Amino acid sequence: MTDPSGPAKVECRQIAELLADYLEGSLPQSVKELIDWHIEACGPCVAFVNTYRGTVNAATKLRDVEIPSELKQRLLNVLRSSRSSAR
Ligand SMILES: [Zn+2]
Numbered sequence: 001m002t003d004p005s006g007p008a009k010v011e012c013r014q015i016a017e018l019l020a021d022y023l024e025g026s027l028p029q030s031v032k033e034l035i036d037w038h039i040e041a042c043g044p045c046v047a048f049v050n051t052y053r054g055t056v057n058a059a060t061k062l063r064d065v066e067i068p069s070e071l072k073q074r075l076l077n078v079l080r081s082s083r084s085s086a087r
Contacts, residue, residue, distance in 0.1 A: 010034050010035065010037075010038040012038075012042065012044060012045055012048075015035055015038055015039065015042075015045050015048070016048065018031065018035060019035075019048070019049065019052050020052075022035050023049075023052065023053065023056060
C-alpha cells in the first residue's frame with residue numbers, strides 16, 4: 001500500500017488509533033469520512049473494525065451487569081486497604 005492516492009493515505013495504524021473515537025462518533029466529520037473511505041477499500045481494516053465492534057459490544061454488555069452491592073463493598077475495601085498499604 002504505497003500508492004499515495006489510495007486508501008494508504010490514511011495508514012491502518014492510524015485507523016487503529018482513531019477507531020475508538022470513530023465508533024464513539026466523537027471524531028470530526030472530515031476525519032470520520034476519511035476513515036470510512038479507507039475502511040471501504042481496506043480489507044484488513046474492515047476485519048479490524050468488526051473485531052473492535054465485537055469487543056465494544058462485549059464491554060458494554062459487561063457494564064450493564066449490576067455488581068451486587070456486597071461485592072462492590074468488598075471491592076472498595078480491597079481498593080482502600082491496598083491504597084493505604086502502598087504508602
Ligand atoms: Zn487499512
